[in-house]
Amino acid sequence: MRSFYKHKLFPFLRRVAIFLLVVWTVVSLVTLLIELVPGDPAVSVLGEQATPEQFEQFREKHGLDRPPFFFSIPRDAAGERHFQWHGAKNRYTEYWIALVHGDMGKSFRTDRPVIDLIRERYLATIELALAALLIAVLIAIPLGVVAGKNKGTWIDNLASFVALIGISLPGFVIGPLLVYVFAVKLDWLPPSGRFDWSYLVLPAVTLGAALSAILTRMVRSSVIEELGEDYVRTARAKGLSETKVVYKHVLKNGLIPVVTILGLQLGVLLAGAIITEKIFGWPGLGLLLVEDGIGKRDYRVVQGCVLVISITYIVANMLTDMVYRWLDPRIRVS
Amino acid sequence: MNRLTIVGLVIVVILVLVAIFAPWIATHDVGATNLSLRYLPPSAQHFFGTDSTGRDIFSRVVFGARISLKVGIVVVAVSAVTGTILGALAGYYSGWVDRIISGYVFNVFLAFPGLLLAIAMVAFLGAGLNKLILALCIIGWVGYARLIRGQVLKVREYDFVQAARALGASDARILLIHILPNAIQPLIVQASLGMAGAVLSEAALSFLGLGVPPPAPSWGVMIEEARDLSTLQAAPHALIFPGLAIALTVLAFNFIGDGLREYLDPRQRSR
Numbered sequence: 001m002r003s004f005y006k007h008k009l010f011p012f013l014r015r016v017a018i019f020l021l022v023v024w025t026v027v028s029l030v031t032l033l034i035e036l037v038p039g040d041p042a043v044s045v046l047g048e049q050a051t052p053e054q055f056e057q058f059r060e061k062h063g064l065d066r067p068p069f070f071f072s073i074p075r076d077a078a079g080e081r082h083f084q085w086h087g088a089k090n091r092y093t094e095y096w097i098a099l100v101h102g103d104m105g106k107s108f109r110t111d112r113p114v115i116d117l118i119r120e121r122y123l124a125t126i127e128l129a130l131a132a133l134l135i136a137v138l139i140a141i142p143l144g145v146v147a148g149k150n151k152g153t154w155i156d157n158l159a160s161f162v163a164l165i166g167i168s169l170p171g172f173v174i175g176p177l178l179v180y181v182f183a184v185k186l187d188w189l190p191p192s193g194r195f196d197w198s199y200l201v202l203p204a205v206t207l208g209a210a211l212s213a214i215l216t217r218m219v220r221s222s223v224i225e226e227l228g229e230d231y232v233r234t235a236r237a238k239g240l241s242e243t244k245v246v247y248k249h250v251l252k253n254g255l256i257p258v259v260t261i262l263g264l265q266l267g268v269l270l271a272g273a274i275i276t277e278k279i280f281g282w283p284g285l286g287l288l289l290v291e292d293g294i295g296k297r298d299y300r301v302v303q304g305c306v307l308v309i310s311i312t313y314i315v316a317n318m319l320t321d322m323v324y325r326w327l328d329p330r331i332r333v334s
Numbered sequence: 335m336n337r338l339t340i341v342g343l344v345i346v347v348i349l350v351l352v353a354i355f356a357p358w359i360a361t362h363d364v365g366a367t368n369l370s371l372r373y374l375p376p377s378a379q380h381f382f383g384t385d386s387t388g389r390d391i392f393s394r395v396v397f398g399a400r401i402s403l404k405v406g407i408v409v410v411a412v413s414a415v416t417g418t419i420l421g422a423l424a425g426y427y428s429g430w431v432d433r434i435i436s437g438y439v440f441n442v443f444l445a446f447p448g449l450l451l452a453i454a455m456v457a458f459l460g461a462g463l464n465k466l467i468l469a470l471c472i473i474g475w476v477g478y479a480r481l482i483r484g485q486v487l488k489v490r491e492y493d494f495v496q497a498a499r500a501l502g503a504s505d506a507r508i509l510l511i512h513i514l515p516n517a518i519q520p521l522i523v524q525a526s527l528g529m530a531g532a533v534l535s536e537a538a539l540s541f542l543g544l545g546v547p548p549p550a551p552s553w554g555v556m557i558e559e560a561r562d563l564s565t566l567q568a569a570p571h572a573l574i575f576p577g578l579a580i581a582l583t584v585l586a587f588n589f590i591g592d593g594l595r596e597y598l599d600p601r602q603r604s605r
Binding site: 025 | 441442445447448451453457458459460537538541542543544558560563567570573574577580581582585588
């Protein structure tokens with residue numbers, strides 16, 4: 001057993017195992033969440049006025065007439081609970097089987113396959129998240145480097161203060177403020193929708209603001225730490241210009257922890273995108289989740305969106321981990 | 335203590351006082367609508383102006399502090415206590431309890447965007463203050479558990495703990511009297527940052543329509559109501575004041591958290 005733990009493939013297998021475990025948990029959570037709906041989902045979707053036949057038809061079409069899980073412990077007429085085994089014909093296994101076949105069920109409202117709805121929206125969310133990431137990096141690296149190089153001066157204090165404000169101002173405050181300034185007052189940029197690149201600017205800045213603030217702090221402390229290293233003294237002694245020292249040597253090493261933060265923050269971006277998309281009417285997964293899913297009580301759509309956002313997040317984290325290991329060979333060894 | 339920490343403490347004290355004495359501070363009824371008074375700019379009558387239905391924004395911001403603080407305090411208290419108990423047990427006993435909690439629960443919960451889980455839960459449970467608090471507690475305790483577990487793993491190897499064990503102290507005594515008091519410091523930092531997080535999450539969920547239902551003066555609800563284009567055009571102050579309230583609150587708890595971290599970890603002070 002011990003030799004197994006020491007095998008070089010062990011860390012890889014361990015990560016795959018955790019990945020599968022997380023996916024299993026997420027799918028289970030998503031399928032069982034519908035049990036939380038107070039009352040009957042059919043009633044909450046169709047309304048009280050629907051006929052019993054309509055309810056029956058709805059439940060049958062969406063598999064809600066089957067038991068939710070392998071077993072249940074229902075109350076009998078006398079109020080006693082009894083264990084009841086339902087076998088494999090339950091909603092949990094059915095959702096899994098369908099999922100493996102690339103089917104996430106049909107929308108409760110429009111009868112369209114959920115996977116199609118998600119496919120239409122997925123790219124928009126990824127586009128928004130990547131644009132936000134780009135903006136965050138473009139702001140954070142120069143700001144963080146300048147702050148770190150001038151540690152303790154007013155420049156540093158100003159940069160750190162701006163970063164702190166960025167962290168404390170949530171997207172749902174920044175977003176509408178940007179709309180007010182750039183769409184209502186100046187009329188430079190459109191307030192909502194997704195057509196040409198100009199529609200991307202405000203949402204991307206809104207989503208990227210908090211991230212750029214966090215990154216600025218990371219870059220700053222990273223730069224300060226690296227500037228104290230021996231190789232910096234060597235580089236300076238060689239007569240390299242300060243710009244070269246900072247941008248070629250310090251930044252290269254200092255960016256390693258930043259990459260981790262970037263990857264971990266991608267998940268925050270995906271969650272933040274839900275809010276940003278709502279502010280700007282950006283037709284991505286978040287808007288699908290909030291407006292079509294939660295707003296219209298279309299629980300199948302909610303399940304699908306939560307599942308896809310989570311899996312994207314998990315995969316992004318795994319990729320980050322791999323990039324991090326590749327960048328810093330010391331971690332590979334330990 | 336650094337200056338920003340003091341600024342943070344002052345803001346928090348003011349906030350708490352505002353929340354406690356809200357009925358005396360508020361100048362108007364928070365629910366009273368009056369369409370003839372809509373979109374009024376800030377004035378001596380209405381310090382922060384009025385919103386799209388003529389409600390007094392100052393009074394609503396004042397009462398909003400109650401909702402924010404209530405959510406923050408309950409969520410942080412429940413998550414911290416649950417997290418501490420489970421984290422301490424996992425760290426102290428190791429074995430299969432630890433393997434389940436740290437091997438499975440930590441990995442799964444941290445591999446999942448917390449806000450998304452909260453959104454999903456509230457989406458199925460239905461909106462409401464208590465459900466929102468429940469959802470935030472369910473995602474919140476993991477961070478504390480992981481922190482305390484790490485601390486306990488470290489502290490339980492110290493000599494004084496070994497000495498207590500040699501003297502025949504019971505597990506409960508060792509854990510409660512010897513280990514926890516020495517493991518709990520970073521928890522204070524985490525709790526302070528957790529307050530900021532909870533206040534933000536409450537506002538975010540309320541903004542999405544998943545938190546406190548609309549007539550209530552939650553800051554998130556106020557922002558949601560102020561952000562349509564006609565209201566933005568006529569009354570930007572309806573957005574700015576609740577936005578400022580959120581920003582100041584979050585900023586204050588972040589200041590305190592950062593200050594405490596530096597105070598408790600002198601190695602960081604030089605940076």
